[in-house]
Amino acid sequence: MNEHTVKAFDSDIGQLRGLISEMGGLAEDAIAKAMQALTRSDLALAAAVRENDRRIDELEAEVERQAVRIIALRAPLAVDLREVVAAMKIASVVERIADYAKNIAKRVPLIESEHRIEPVSILPAMGRMAAEMVRSALDAFAARDAAEAARVWDSDAPLDDFYDSIFRTLVTFMVENPTTISQVAHLLFIAKNLERIGDHATNVAEMVYFAATGEHLADRERGGLERE
Amino acid sequence: MNEHTVKAFDSDIGQLRGLISEMGGLAEDAIAKAMQALTRSDLALAAAVRENDRRIDELEAEVERQAVRIIALRAPLAVDLREVVAAMKIASVVERIADYAKNIAKRVPLIESEHRIEPVSILPAMGRMAAEMVRSALDAFAARDAAEAARVWDSDAPLDDFYDSIFRTLVTFMVENPTTISQVAHLLFIAKNLERIGDHATNVAEMVYFAATGEHLADRERGGLERE
Secondary structure, three states: HHHHHHHHHHHHHHHHHHHHHHHHHHHHHHHHHHHHHHOOOHHHHHHHHHHHHHHHHHHHHHHHHHHHHHHHHHHOOOHHHHHHHHHHHHHHHHHHHHHHHHHHHHHHOOOOOOOOOHHHHHHHHHHHOOOOOOHHHHHHHHHOOOHHHHHHHHHHHHHHHHHHHHHHHHHHHHHEEEEEEEHHHHHHHHHHHHHHHHHHHHHHHHHHHHHHHHOOOHOOOOOOOOOO | HEEEEEEEEHHHHHHHHHHHHHHHHHHHHHHHHHHHHHHHHHHHHHHHHHHHHHHHHHHHHHHHHHHHHHHHHHHHOHHHHHHHHHHHHHHHHHHHHHHHHHHHHHHHOOOOOOOOOOOHHHHHHHHHHHHHHHHHHHHHHHOOOOOHHHHHOOOOOHHHHHHHHHHOOOOOOOHHHHHHHHHHHHHHHHHHHHHHHHHHHHHHHHHHHHHHHHHHHOOOOEEEEEEO
């Protein structure tokens, strides 16, 4: 590439990163608002989360269009091409994360607000952990920060443990309060959605780490939790 | 494009379609085997489903590599570019479908085989419906068959109804048999995974329809079920 092309490419990729940052912010916001809607039985807020998801879908489509345009127009090689493809993949993961937040919001109207069940109160802490992972993963992407990506990866095991603990708590609650089972089943799905959000943030962290170092996070020298 | 380039492009896209067909076959197989593993408590088969998922991940990565290569090398325009990008997106959806099958397989060891619970018997029919949707969606893609894509789209509502009915059945079963709750919770997640597989098959159908007609399936003139 000549100097002009290099500059144009840098500007293009900068735009792509900007779009992904915007998506990440909206996804993080969607998680926080979905959890708020849940704890306050706020149907209007839940509806807003579902509505805002369209904007995230649009942004993903925009990332895709721009990425294809960059590849077709600039014909980037090796590292640059890897970065464009990574951007497209990360946008698709962020869209999936937002989808989980939307799914949480969709359950809010299904949970009766009149007989609020106590286990609702344990979910927001898990929601904050998941949203935090999403933010850190996107920060790592923006700063090409392999160390931050590794931290995100390490925080997935605690989130999984949290999920396991919530799962047990919810099942125990069901056993003791059989009339609440259908309500609590929704909470089980919500906890599972949060756990999946953490998995996807971990996927982003893996891509960022690989893009920055050329090595796979899972292969790092350390205690090495077995993950799939 | 000159004649040589056109031929080369056709051959490239043919290869891409071949890879996606292979992925689709494996995904369909994974769903069937995961459900078989579940009903027979066959841990070895469940482990095989998890193992085979790697091949599907590899194929998705291969589709991505080839798609990027085609775009960079042949610089396809308009319709052709739309087709390459659609192939990449469909591969990613098929990978997600296979992921759900893998998630089902992962639950098999968590469901005690000694005290088999009756509701397990209602899931295979839902599994067959979901797998059938995946096959039809991929057939529609291979044949660029908009009518077949529309049929897949129409079959998503019955699958959703099936899911709702299973959800109610499982919750009723939990209420009546509180000691089985943690077992039945796994079945709830499995039913949900099958419902999501149907959603993704529907996504594929939407992409096939759009690629073939330039119109959105949801905008067709007909009774018009409200979907999101």
